[in-house]
Amino acid sequence: MTVMEQRGAYKPAPPPAWQPRTDPEPLLPDAEPYRVLGTEAAAKADPELLRRLYAQLVRGRRYNTQATALTKQGRLAVYPSSTGQEACEVAAALALEDRDWLFPSYRDTLAVVARGVDPVEALTLLRGDWHTGYDPYEHRVAPLSTPLATQLPHAVGLAHAARLKGDDVVALALVGDGGTSEGDFHEALNFAAVWQAPVVFLVQNNGFAISVPLAKQTAAPSLAHKAVGYGMPGRLVDGNDAAAVHEVLSDAVRRARTGGGPTLVEAVTYRIDAHTNADDATRYRGDAEVQAWRDHDPIQLLERELTGRGLLDEAAVQAARDDAEAMAADLRERMNRDPELDPMDLFAHVYAEPTPQLREQRALLRAELEAEQEGGHR
Amino acid sequence: MTTVAVKPATMAQALTRALRDAMAADPSVHVMGEDVGTLGGVFRVTDGLAKEFGEDRCTDTPLAEAGILGTAVGMAMYGLRPVVEMQFDAFAYPAFEQLVSHVARMRNRTRGRMPLPITIRVPYGGGIGGVEHHSDSSEAFYMATPGLHVVTPATVADAYGLLRAAIASDDPVVFLEPKRLYWSKDTWNPDRPTDVEPIGRAAVRRPGRSASLLTYGPSVQVCMEAAEAARAEGWDLEVVDLRSLVPFDDETVCASVRRTGRAVVVHESGSFGGPGGEIAARVTERCFHHLEAPVLRVAGFDLPYPPPMLERHHLPGVDRILDAVARLQWEAEG
Numbered sequence: 222m223t224v225m226e227q228r229g230a231y232k233p234a235p236p237p238a239w240q241p242r243t244d245p246e247p248l249l250p251d252a253e254p255y256r257v258l259g260t261e262a263a264a265k266a267d268p269e270l271l272r273r274l275y276a277q278l279v280r281g282r283r284y285n286t287q288a289t290a291l292t293k294q295g296r297l298a299v300y301p302s303s304t305g306q307e308a309c310e311v312a313a314a315l316a317l318e319d320r321d322w323l324f325p326s327y328r329d330t331l332a333v334v335a336r337g338v339d340p341v342e343a344l345t346l347l348r349g350d351w352h353t354g355y356d357p358y359e360h361r362v363a364p365l366s367t368p369l370a371t372q373l374p375h376a377v378g379l380a381h382a383a384r385l386k387g388d389d390v391v392a393l394a395l396v397g398d399g400g401t402s403e404g405d406f407h408e409a410l411n412f413a414a415v416w417q418a419p420v421v422f423l424v425q426n427n428g429f430a431i432s433v434p435l436a437k438q439t440a441a442p443s444l445a446h447k448a449v450g451y452g453m454p455g456r457l458v459d460g461n462d463a464a465a466v467h468e469v470l471s472d473a474v475r476r477a478r479t480g481g482g483p484t485l486v487e488a489v490t491y492r493i494d495a496h497t498n499a500d501d502a503t504r505y506r507g508d509a510e511v512q513a514w515r516d517h518d519p520i521q522l523l524e525r526e527l528t529g530r531g532l533l534d535e536a537a538v539q540a541a542r543d544d545a546e547a548m549a550a551d552l553r554e555r556m557n558r559d560p561e562l563d564p565m566d567l568f569a570h571v572y573a574e575p576t577p578q579l580r581e582q583r584a585l586l587r588a589e590l591e592a593e594q595e596g597g598h599r
Numbered sequence: 600m601t602t603v604a605v606k607p608a609t610m611a612q613a614l615t616r617a618l619r620d621a622m623a624a625d626p627s628v629h630v631m632g633e634d635v636g637t638l639g640g641v642f643r644v645t646d647g648l649a650k651e652f653g654e655d656r657c658t659d660t661p662l663a664e665a666g667i668l669g670t671a672v673g674m675a676m677y678g679l680r681p682v683v684e685m686q687f688d689a690f691a692y693p694a695f696e697q698l699v700s701h702v703a704r705m706r707n708r709t710r711g712r713m714p715l716p717i718t719i720r721v722p723y724g725g726g727i728g729g730v731e732h733h734s735d736s737s738e739a740f741y742m743a744t745p746g747l748h749v750v751t752p753a754t755v756a757d758a759y760g761l762l763r764a765a766i767a768s769d770d771p772v773v774f775l776e777p778k779r780l781y782w783s784k785d786t787w788n789p790d791r792p793t794d795v796e797p798i799g800r801a802a803v804r805r806p807g808r809s810a811s812l813l814t815y816g817p818s819v820q821v822c823m824e825a826a827e828a829a830r831a832e833g834w835d836l837e838v839v840d841l842r843s844l845v846p847f848d849d850e851t852v853c854a855s856v857r858r859t860g861r862a863v864v865v866h867e868s869g870s871f872g873g874p875g876g877e878i879a880a881r882v883t884e885r886c887f888h889h890l891e892a893p894v895l896r897v898a899g900f901d902l903p904y905p906p907p908m909l910e911r912h913h914l915p916g917v918d919r920i921l922d923a924v925a926r927l928q929w930e931a932e933g
C-alpha cells in the first residue's frame with residue numbers, strides 16, 4: 222500500500238461523547254431587571270412586608286444623611302453613603318433569617334444596621350476608634366472592612382461549614398459592580414457552585430467604582446450573566462424596587478436553604494452621592510444622569526405604591542419619619558461623645574497570647590503613657 | 600518500664616501522622632487544598648486522609664489559592680479548624696491578600712471575638728532540583744505580617760509535634776515544611792503523646808562553646824554538618840534550631856550567644872530584608888557586650904531563586920558557613 226492509500230484508509234474514531242455539564246438556559250437572567258412596584262406583581266406582595274421595608278428605607282436614608290453630616294463635623298473619618306441604594310441594603314437584611322449570616326462590603330453599613338447591629342458600633346471602623354466595633358456573632362454579621370470582594374470567599378466557606386455541620390444556615394454576601402472584577406469574586410462563585418454552598422451573592426451595580434463606569438469594568442451582557450459560567454442561576458432585578466429585591470433575594474435564600482445551591486443576583490441601582498464625602502463626582506458624571514436616577518428613587522417608588530393602594534396613610538409616613546429622626550438624634554448624640562480609647566488595647570488581640578516581642582513593646586508604650594501622665598516631656 | 604518501638608520514619612510520614620491524629624482527636628479539623636484528597640498531595644503528606652475521614656474532611660478544592668484560604672476563613676468563622684495546603688511556596692502568593700488582609704488581622708480587628716485557627720502548610724525551600732517557582736523561601740513575607748505565627752520543623756519529631764501544636768493553636772500558623780527534608784529519616788516514636796511541642800521555643804541541636812549557628816528548617820542539617828567539619832579547625836560550634844520564627848525565642852538564642860560570644864545566622868532566604876537581619880539585630884541589641892565579633896549572615900543570594908543546575912552555588916553550604924565562622928575575629932582572642 223502506498224502512503225496515500227494508507228491515508229485514505231485511516232478512519233479517525235470520533236472523540237468520546239461530549240455534552241454540556243448543565244443546561245445553561247435556566248441559569249440565564251431575564252432580559253429586563255425584575256420589577257414588582259408599579260406592576261401587577263405588586264398586588265401579591267405582603268402589605269405588612271412592604272410597610273416594614275418602607276419604614277426601613279426612610280430610616281436608612283436618614284442614617285446616610287446623618288453619617289455624612291458627621292464627616293463634616295469631624296466625627297467620622299469618612300463615610301461611603303448608600304443613598305439611592307437603600308432598597309438593596311434593607312432588602313438584603315430583611316431577606317435573612319436570624320440564624321443566617323450577612324457579609325457586607327464596605328459600603329453596606331445600612332444593611333448591617335438593618336440587621337440589628339447598633340448604629341454606633343457599626344461606625345467604629347469609619348470613626349477610627351476600632352476596626353470592628355460589633356460582635357460579629359451577636360447578629361451574625363461579618364466585619365465591615367475595605368478590601369473589595371475578599372468577603373465573598375468567606376461567605377462561601379461559612380455557608381459550606383454550616384452545611385457540613387448540618388445547620389440550616391444561609392450566607393448572603395454583598396459586593397459592588399467594581400468588585401466583580403476582582404479575582405476573589407471569581408474564586409468565590411466558583412467554589413460556591415462546585416460545593417453547592419448555601420450562599421447568595423448580591424451585586425449592587427450602582428454604575429461606578431469610585432469614578433470608573435461599568436463599561437470599563439466588564440464586557441459581559443450583564444453582571445448577572447456571569448453566573449452562567451459558574452453553573453449557577455443569575456437574576457437581574459431593579460435595585461431601587463425594594464419589593465422586587467426582597468422577593469428575588471428571598472427566593473435565592475430559600476433555594477440555598479433547601480439544597481439548591483448558590484445564586485448570583487445583580488441589582489441595578491445608582492449611587493446618588495459621591496463615592497464618599499471626600500470624592501468629587503462632578504469630575505466624572507453629569508447632573509442629568511443623577512437626576513434621572515433621583516426620579517427613580519427607591520423610597521418614592523414604594524411610597525407611591527403603598528399610598529396608591531391605601532396601604533400607607535399620612536400618619537404612617539409621619540411615624541416612619543419620626544422614627545428615623547429619633548434614630549438620627551440618638552446617633553448624633555452618641556457620636557458627638559468622644560470614644561473611650563485605651564492604647565494598651567493595641568496589644569491585646571494580635572494573638573491569643575502576646576508574643577514576648579509584643580510584651581516588650583507593650584511595656585515600652587506603657588512607660589511612654591506613664592511619662593505622659595506625669596506631664597513629663599523630654 | 601515499657602519499651603517502645605522506635606522506628607525510622609520520614610518527615611512526610613510524621614506530618615501525615617500529625618494530620619491524622621489531629622483529625623481523629625477533633626472533628627472540627629478539616630484538611631483542604633489542591634490534590635490533597637484522592638492523590639494524597641503532591642508530596643503525599645495527606646495520604647490516606649480522604650479515605651479514612653471522607654472527602655468532607657479532606658477536600659480536593661478547585662485550583663485557586665485565594666479561594667482556598669478565603670473559604671478557610673469562612674469555615675474558621677463558623678467554628679471549624681481548617682488545615683490548608685499550599686502546593687508549593689511560590690504558589691501560595693495568590694493567597695497573600697487573604698492572608699495579610701484577613702487571616703492575620705481578624706482576631707485583632709474583632710477585639711478577639713473572631714479568632715481564626717487556621718494552619719497554612721507551605722512546602723518551602725530549595726535543594727530538590729525544582730524548576731522556577733518550586734524552591735522559594737518566603738518566610739520573610741510571613742514574618743513581616745503581624746498576627747501570624749511562623750513555624751518550621753527541622754526534625755522528624757518536630758514535624759509531628761509542631762504541626763499538632765499549629766493545628767491546636769487558636770491563632771493562624773504558617774507552617775513551613777522544608778521540602779528537601781520530607782524524605783529525611785529519623786528514629787521517632789509515633790506513639791508518644793507528649794510529642795506536641797510548644798510553639799515559640801528554639802532547641803539547641805548541638806551544644807558548643809566557640810560560636811552559635813542560628814538557623815532553622817532546611818539549614819539546620821547543613822549547620823550540623825558544618826559543626827562536625829569545624830571540629831577539624833578546632834571550633835566547637837553550637838547549633839540552635841529556631842523552630843519558630845514568630846514568636847521568636849530571644850531567650851534561648853541570647854543564652855546561646857552569651858555563652859559563645861559569636862553568632863552566624865544561616866538560612867536559604869536572601870539576606871537583604873531577610874530573617875537574618877532581624878535576628879542579627881535582636882542579638883546585637885540584647886547581647887552586645889557578650890559579642891566578640893559582629894553577627895554574620897550566611898544566606899541565599901539576593902536573587903530570584905536560581906535554576907536547578909545552579910542552585911548549589913546559591914544555597915548556604917558547609918564551606919560558606921565555615922568561611923563565615925573564620926571571619927568571627929578569632930585573632931582578637933590572641
Ligand SMILES: Cc1ncc(C[n+]2csc(CCOP(=O)(O)OP(=O)(O)O)c2C)c(N)n1
Binds near residue numbers: 369396397399431
Ligand atoms: C482590593 C481593593 N482595591 C481598591 C480599593 C479602593 N476602592 C475602594 S471602593 C472602590 C470602588 C468600589 O467600587 P464597587 O465595587 O462598584 O463598589 P461601590 O463603591 O460602588 O459600592 C475602590 C477602588 C479597595 N478598597 N480594595
Ligand SMILES: [Mg+2]
Binds near residue numbers: 398427428429430
Ligand atoms: Mg459600584
